[in-house]
Amino acid sequence: xxxxxxxxxxxxxxxxxxxxxxxxxxxxxxxxxxxxxxxxxxxxxxxxxxxxxxxxxxxxxxxxxxxxxxxxxxxxxxxxxxxxxxxxxxxxxxxxxxxxxxxxxxxxxxxxxxxxxxx
Amino acid sequence: xxxxxxxxxxxxxxxxxxxxxxxxxxxxxxxxxxxxxxxxxxxxxxxxxxxxxxxxxxxxxxxxxxxxxxxxxxxxxxxxxxxxxxxxxxxxxxxxxxxxxxxxxxxxxxxxxxxxxxx
Numbered sequence: 604x605x606x607x608x609x610x611x612x613x614x615x616x617x618x619x620x621x622x623x624x625x626x627x628x629x630x631x632x633x634x635x636x637x638x639x640x641x642x643x644x645x646x647x648x649x650x651x652x653x654x655x656x657x658x659x660x661x662x663x664x665x666x667x668x669x670x671x672x673x674x675x676x677x678x679x680x681x682x683x684x685x686x687x688x689x690x691x692x693x694x695x696x697x698x699x700x701x702x703x704x705x706x707x708x709x710x711x712x713x714x715x716x717x718x719x720x721x722x
Numbered sequence: 723x724x725x726x727x728x729x730x731x732x733x734x735x736x737x738x739x740x741x742x743x744x745x746x747x748x749x750x751x752x753x754x755x756x757x758x759x760x761x762x763x764x765x766x767x768x769x770x771x772x773x774x775x776x777x778x779x780x781x782x783x784x785x786x787x788x789x790x791x792x793x794x795x796x797x798x799x800x801x802x803x804x805x806x807x808x809x810x811x812x813x814x815x816x817x818x819x820x821x822x823x824x825x826x827x828x829x830x831x832x833x834x835x836x837x838x839x840x841x
Contacts, residue, residue: 606789637806639831641839652838666792666810666822670725673787675794677810677822687756689808689824691785691796703785703796705808707824712758719771720760 605669605694612692612699613676617662621650629698636704649702660686669694728786728793728811731818735795736781740769748817755823768821779805788813792820 608627615624625646634643634652643652659682666677673693680686686706693701712720727746734743744765753762753771762771778801785796792812799805805825812820831839 605787606791636831636839638826638828640828640841641831642841643839648838652835655835655838657834666812668787668789668792668794668810670787670789670793672725673785674789675787675796675808675810677794687824689794689810689826691787691794691808693785705806705824705826706829707757707808707826708829709757709759710825710827712755712760715776716771716774719767719774720755720762722759722761 605671605674606667608694608697608699609667609669609674609676609692613662613664613667613678616653616676617664621654624653625650627699629695629700632699632702634702634704636706638706725786725788725793727813727816727818728788728795731811732781732783732786732795732797735772736783738773740773743772744769746818748814748819751818751821753821753823755825757825 612627615627628646630646632646632649634649643649660680661682663679665679668675676690678688680688689705691703692699731746734746747765747768749765751765751768753768762768779799780801782798784798787794795809797807799807808824810822811818
């Protein structure tokens, strides 16, 4: 069930099908961006955030897993250049109750572990 | 099943119980750090990477979800200051076959969406 909910979430988001997307969300869904501290509270506000999100993006699903409590959407939103996002979803009552979104950026490997890793 | 595998993975990692950790990994497990491009191939190399990873860290599990194909470990590895990591796991044959690790860093919210978000 959870896995299917992640996949419906990804499909509706990727298609910008906001009517379908809305049906997956709890009324009091909370959207969190821990990297900036931003929070969006409630279905209408979260729908508006998504509808008005600027720029061209296309979702390519890399991984979508979940159980009855929550799941993960690992996606690439880039057009041309890759822009990976990782979204942790928490479910309640068969709907998405919390969405925690991460946008990891490239960085140089720390020195001292070259002997442990390759490229 | 998948959810239990994520939880066993988290428990063994958090306890630094490398013998238990090893039993969860496929022989040819691949560990990826997309932000740096680093890759570690194979169970022995991945165990060594973890055993020798420098610094004090303690895993607090924020979320652990999964199904039979894969899952997510959303954790805080910080001691004192928070250091969140998000790990996407792919399973094969009841073991962890791929581990994709992200270390998202704070950033300033882009201008122009203050009307859509709070803090």
